[in-house]
Amino acid sequence: MGSFLTQTAGFGLDGRSHATNIKKLLETSEISRIHTEHEWRRPQILEDMPAREWKGLVSKWTDPSTKTREESISARPTHYTIGLAMRRTNATLSLSGAMVHHGEISSGMSHICGPNDSAHAIFRAPCDFIHLHISKSFVSQCFDEAEISLSPELPSFSKNFCKDATIEQLMRSLAVPQIAGPAMGHLYMEGVCLAVVARLIAAQYDRSQTLDKPKIAALANWRLKRALEYIEANIAEPITLADVAASTGLTRMYFAAQFKAATGTRPHEYILRRRIERAQDMLLTSNVTLIDAALSVGFQTQAHFTTVFKKMVGDTPYRWREANLQRSAASAGKLRRIGRAHSEVIFGQETGRRPASVNAGADYGYVA
Numbered sequence: 001m002g003s004f005l006t007q008t009a010g011f012g013l014d015g016r017s018h019a020t021n022i023k024k025l026l027e028t029s030e031i032s033r034i035h036t037e038h039e040w041r042r043p044q045i046l047e048d049m050p051a052r053e054w055k056g057l058v059s060k061w062t063d064p065s066t067k068t069r070e071e072s073i074s075a076r077p078t079h080y081t082i083g084l085a086m087r088r089t090n091a092t093l094s095l096s097g098a099m100v101h102h103g104e105i106s107s108g109m110s111h112i113c114g115p116n117d118s119a120h121a122i123f124r125a126p127c128d129f130i131h132l133h134i135s136k137s138f139v140s141q142c143f144d145e146a147e148i149s150l151s152p153e154l155p156s157f158s159k160n161f162c163k164d165a166t167i168e169q170l171m172r173s174l175a176v177p178q179i180a181g182p183a184m185g186h187l188y189m190e191g192v193c194l195a196v197v198a199r200l201i202a203a204q205y206d207r208s209q210t211l212d213k214p215k216i217a218a219l220a221n222w223r224l225k226r227a228l229e230y231i232e233a234n235i236a237e238p239i240t241l242a243d244v245a246a247s248t249g250l251t252r253m254y255f256a257a258q259f260k261a262a263t264g265t266r267p268h269e270y271i272l273r274r275r276i277e278r279a280q281d282m283l284l285t286s287n288v289t290l291i292d293a294a295l296s297v298g299f300q301t302q303a304h305f306t307t308v309f310k311k312m313v314g315d316t317p318y319r320w321r322e323a324n325l326q327r328s329a330a331s332a333g334k335l336r337r338i339g340r341a342h343s344e345v346i347f348g349q350e351t352g353r354r355p356a357s358v359n360a361g362a363d364y365g366y367v368a
Contacts, residue, residue, distance in 0.1 A: 034130075034175065035059040040071035040121065041081055041113075041131055055138040056193035058174045061129045066280065066313065072120045080139065081113040082132045082196065084171040085161070089127040090265075090273060093161070094120045099221060100160040102228075103263025103270055108168045109161040112200070124277060130171055134193050142197045160218070161264060166199050218262035219255070223248040227259065231271055235278055236298050239271055275299065276312050283321045290317050 035043035035057065043059035063069075075096075085105045093101040095117040113119050115136050170192050219227070230247040231239060244267055245255035259267050275297040282293045294305035309317045 037061040037131070041073045041083075041119070043131075043133075046076075046079075046133065055135050056189050057133045058189065059131045059133065060175070061127070061131060063123065063128075064126045065123075066126060068122060068124050068277070070120070070122050073118065075116050075118045077115045077136070079136055080115060080134045082110060082134065082167070082171070083113070084108070084110045084130045084132075084168060086128040086130055086172075086175070087126070089123065090125040091127065092122040092124075099224075101262075101264065102224065104265035104273075105161050106163065106264065109163050109264070110167050110171065111161045124273075130175055132171055132174065132193070132196065134197065138193065139197055142194065142201070164199070167196060170196050170199070216257045216261045219248070219258035223250070224259070224262050227255075227267075231274060235271075235274060236296055238298065241267055244271075271298075272308055273312060276309055279305070279309065279317070280313070280320075283317060284324055293317070 035045050037043050037059045040061055041059075043057065045057060045059075085107055088107050089105050090103060091101070091105055092099060092103075093111070095113060097118075101111070174189070174192055226248050227244050230244055234243075241252050241256060245252045248255055250258070256267055259270075263270060265273075278297045279293045282288050282296065283290075288296070290305070291302045294302045297305075299305040299308070306316055309315075309320070313320055315323070
């Protein structure tokens with residue numbers, strides 16, 4: 001706070017100019033800090049501040065849930081969004097209706113969502129993303145200054161998730177709080193945006209620079225759909241690589257390589273994850289025993305099931321089930337208490353009596 005006061009107090013201008021400078025510094029501070037996303041890819045500052053007033057903004061999306069959930073966002077014509085995975089997760093991403101990724105996303109992988117792309121994601125694991133929003137006008141300015149005659153659009157080569165060490169390092173640097181004050185933070189943000197744009201342009205148009213992306217063609221969408229449908233239909237049975245490959249009309253070797261290029265994970269790893277996800281649903285929604293859950297999703301022994309479950313989820317099936325059931329019970333109990341309190345208030349209003357629970361309304365947010 002002291003550094004901010006020092007910067008705002010040193011202008012020696014009249015009151016109106018002084019207030020204007022304070023406002024500018026506050027806006028600069030807003031631009032340079034990391035914004036929390038309460039909705040996927042929608043930090044509040046994007047709604048509050050016109051795109052012409054910023055070149056780059058950074059926001060963070062963190063969701064610890066292990067349940068499958070969906071997120072969507074419409075096209076944002078004013079800016080690009082570059083997403084970087086800060087931890088390993090599992091998701092399906094579609095841009096403008098076309099699926100661009102399905103499966104494992106490793107820490108450090110990134111992708112670009114263009115101004116004209118609507119996005120839809122299905123998350124199947126906890127996730128932590130840094131999103132860098134870069135103004136479209138700033139990208140055009142970079143093209144002009146570099147005297148590039150091509151259309152001023154960021155390359156679309158990385159709409160699917162891929163890994164580039166330079167992009168990863170630059171974006172991870174944004175996750176570190178800057179302590180040089182709002183003005184310097186703004187310059188730092190602008191410098192990182194410029195470096196990211198330069199890297200993307202160079203990687204696309206300079207033949208001497210290539211991204212670390214898979215050189216094997218990804219599995220065609222219709223083949224991928226067939227493979228996933230086969231896995232889902234046979235999840236309780238032993239599934240071999242040859243069986244899944246045959247469902248797509250490919251040999252085992254070609255199928256395995258193209259499946260990994262399309263999803264980021266090997267077929268065997270994907271099948272194991274789907275078995276565990278199916279088991280999680282069973283453990284939370286029924287009284288099935290652990291051994292029955294294991295056998296129902298294709299594991300031959302409870303020991304193997306427990307080993308794989310702990311590796312993927314971070315806890316044993318028994319402890320995970322108990323912890324989640326306790327949380328669910330606590331949430332249900334709280335809702336019942338709130339419901340009773342509302343009923344007492346309504347009943348008291350109708351009869352003219354003062355409900356006793358209102359006197360102890362601190363638990364429910366009522367004032368006696």
